[in-house]
Amino acid sequence: MEKFEGYIFTALCSTNFLVSCLLFSKITREQRDPYMDELFHVPQAQKYCHGVFNEWDPMITTLPGLYLASIGVIKPVIWLANLTGKVVCSTAMLRFINLLFNCGNLYLLYLIICKLHFKEKTKTASRRILSALSLSTFPVLYFFNFLYYTDAGSTFFVLFTYLMNLYGCHKASALLGVFAIFFRQTNIIWVAFCAGTLVANKMDETWQTEQSKKKDDKSPSQIPLSVNGTKRVMRFLLEFLTTANHVKAVLMVAWPYVLVAVGFITFVVLNDGIVVGDRASHEACLNFPQLFYFFSFALFFSAPTSLCYNRALRFFQSLKKQPFLYVFITGVCLLLVWKFTFVHKYLVADNRHFPFYVWNRIFQRHEALRYALIPGYIFAVWNFMDTLKCRSLFWSLAFVVCLLAATVPQMLLEFRYFIVPYLLYRLHMPLPSLTRLGLEFFLYTAVNAATLYLFINSTFQWPNNPAVQRFMW
Numbered sequence: 001m002e003k004f005e006g007y008i009f010t011a012l013c014s015t016n017f018l019v020s021c022l023l024f025s026k027i028t029r030e031q032r033d034p035y036m037d038e039l040f041h042v043p044q045a046q047k048y049c050h051g052v053f054n055e056w057d058p059m060i061t062t063l064p065g066l067y068l069a070s071i072g073v074i075k076p077v078i079w080l081a082n083l084t085g086k087v088v089c090s091t092a093m094l095r096f097i098n099l100l101f102n103c104g105n106l107y108l109l110y111l112i113i114c115k116l117h118f119k120e121k122t123k124t125a126s127r128r129i130l131s132a133l134s135l136s137t138f139p140v141l142y143f144f145n146f147l148y149y150t151d152a153g154s155t156f157f158v159l160f161t162y163l164m165n166l167y168g169c170h171k172a173s174a175l176l177g178v179f180a181i182f183f184r185q186t187n188i189i190w191v192a193f194c195a196g197t198l199v200a201n202k203m204d205e206t207w208q209t210e211q212s213k214k215k216d217d218k219s220p221s222q223i224p225l226s227v228n229g230t231k232r233v234m235r236f237l238l239e240f241l242t243t244a245n246h247v248k249a250v251l252m253v254a255w256p257y258v259l260v261a262v263g264f265i266t267f268v269v270l271n272d273g274i275v276v277g278d279r280a281s282h283e284a285c286l287n288f289p290q291l292f293y294f295f296s297f298a299l300f301f302s303a304p305t306s307l308c309y310n311r312a313l314r315f316f317q318s319l320k321k322q323p324f325l326y327v328f329i330t331g332v333c334l335l336l337v338w339k340f341t342f343v344h345k346y347l348v349a350d351n352r353h354f355p356f357y358v359w360n361r362i363f364q365r366h367e368a369l370r371y372a373l374i375p376g377y378i379f380a381v382w383n384f385m386d387t388l389k390c391r392s393l394f395w396s397l398a399f400v401v402c403l404l405a406a407t408v409p410q411m412l413l414e415f416r417y418f419i420v421p422y423l424l425y426r427l428h429m430p431l432p433s434l435t436r437l438g439l440e441f442f443l444y445t446a447v448n449a450a451t452l453y454l455f456i457n458s459t460f461q462w463p464n465n466p467a468v469q470r471f472m473w
Helices: 002-030 038-049 065-081 091-116 125-136 139-146 151-166 170-183 185-213 227-241 244-271 289-306 309-321 323-340 345-349 354-363 374-387 393-407 415-427 434-457
Strands: none
Touching: 002 091, 002 125, 002 139, 002 434, 038 065, 038 091, 065 091, 065 151, 065 170, 091 125, 091 139, 091 151, 091 415, 125 415, 125 434, 139 151, 139 415, 139 434, 151 170, 151 185, 151 415, 170 185, 170 244, 185 227, 185 244, 185 393, 185 415, 227 244, 289 323, 289 374, 289 393, 289 415, 289 434, 309 323, 309 374, 323 374, 345 354, 393 415
């Protein structure tokens, strides 16, 4: 069965690469010149390609991981094929690097799914394969496989880092985490998440040992959401983190991630910040509604696999059982939306990006709409957490903390920032049925088709600017 599954998956990878190449060819013919952020990335990569490493475009905010990886792939190809002239490090050749990362992402997603759902191995070969394929076509990620952006490579190294973490290869995981940071500095959060999973595992073991002594069979994921339950967990966390033996046991395993963290802190101190360039446009803030946008985003794209009648029914039952808790949560959400909503200048100024239209057509239609959406946010958060209830409480805490760190400091509403947390969320859901996976794949394909059609065919021009503009994520 495993051999047959391998043949099917290999054929699927080949088909996926062929279809992506055909789409790549069409997009590159339509948009031959660098577009949007490629105007900065492509010339910088071409400088590296020609051996110029001492020049840096101040508008680029990320470290040079993408350019170094590109040169590492392209230079041997140039030497083997004896290529010369404009084709060397052309826009098309640089973009093609992301198609290779796309193939890698599909394979890594499959391996992670196999590792996370190994207990169901004998029954779910088709579901594992379809799940990996569906996630590899996740619309926001899939679109940027055809342009020279950092997203495909960044996602590849984050997934690779996490896969090695799952296999217990923590030195390799930490090293791959360094590569991920070189693509995007904020990937330090997902390196920290890998370390956090080790802490969560140790906490799970300690909790179960303590509860068995007390003859209490409740696992961390079964602790009720109540004042007493919260007190129990907080007391345990405080005791665990202040016990030398526990801290030592974690550090004995997680030390490679600690070294990466120390190196990153050193970089931040020397660089006087996380961002490399264009700091004025990338200032950190406490934009708490970003978390609500992410949960809404996750609810939409996970709807085929997470929404069901029973889950909706449980939500309304929860409302009936704990009305005062939800009133309190609603009040907190109202305060966060009122006092912590930030609007980046790029969001309202650039009508080429989809977030511009989301903001313009929904949030700017009327001031009250920002608050009217809060019940939807609460359901999205509840659905998100209920979907992950199969994971332990401490694992969920680690993930939520990293999710907060990845979203809240961002002033700009940018769907690309949601790619990694969404994929990790979706990977850790229980494997959906084939029907639900088929619906998910259909949704992603439909969104991809619409996005690529708009990018290729729905061009427009700005006043007093002859350049062709295109819609994109």
